[in-house]
Amino acid sequence: MSTVIEQAVEARLVAAAPRMPTIPASLCYDRDDPFAVRMRFPAPATLEGVEVCWTFARDLLVDGLEGPAGQGDVRVRPYGYDRTVVEFRAPQGTAVIHVRTPAIRRFLRRSTALVPRGREGRYGNLDHDLAVLMRGA
Template sequence: MSIVIEQLVEARLVADAPRMPSIPATLHYDRRDPFAVRMTFPAPATLEDVEVCWTFARDLLAAGLCAPDGYGDVRVRPYGPDRTMLEFHAPEGTAVVHVCSDDVRRFLTATGALVPAGQEHRHLDLDQDLAELMRDAC
């Protein structure tokens, strides 16, 4: 069984323009980092023309499907019956995108099959993580 799940999603950038442009994005989950998901936007879709990757809690993504959640750099909330809104806050500004809620649910179902919610701790290698921290500190 694979330890990584990647799913392409179509994100719609919320902007002042009348039509929201579509942005390809990738949701990414790795069993070796079981609490986190990443959402990556390709270089052509960003202001700096470099790939941008946001990492946040899988629980945040799941909770944000049903009710507003998040207080930090990433916030997630439902937007109508079939969309989910993600806000990414950075010093340069805020990006807001809509994604299809069914795509998010499909992604979370796949991650749950790989690592069930509440069982993330069983997939951590604390000895290796501590060794890496100690090596980086020297």
């Protein structure tokens, strides 16, 4: 059984123009980092022309399907019947995208089958991760 899940999603960039362009993105989940989700945007989809990857809590994505969630650089909230808004804030600016909610739910079902919610602590290597973080201190 694979320990990594990657799922392509279609994102629509919310902009001032009436037509929202579609940009490719992917959601990634790795059992070795059980609390995190990554959302990747390929180089052609970014202003800088380099791949961009945002890492945030899986619970933030789950909570954002039901109501506004997040207070930091990543915020998630429902939008209408079948869309979810994901907002990314950086010093360079803010990007707001819409993703189809069924695609997110499908991704979360797959990640939960791999690592059930509430059991994340049984996976990954917290001692190793803390040692890596403390190495520079």
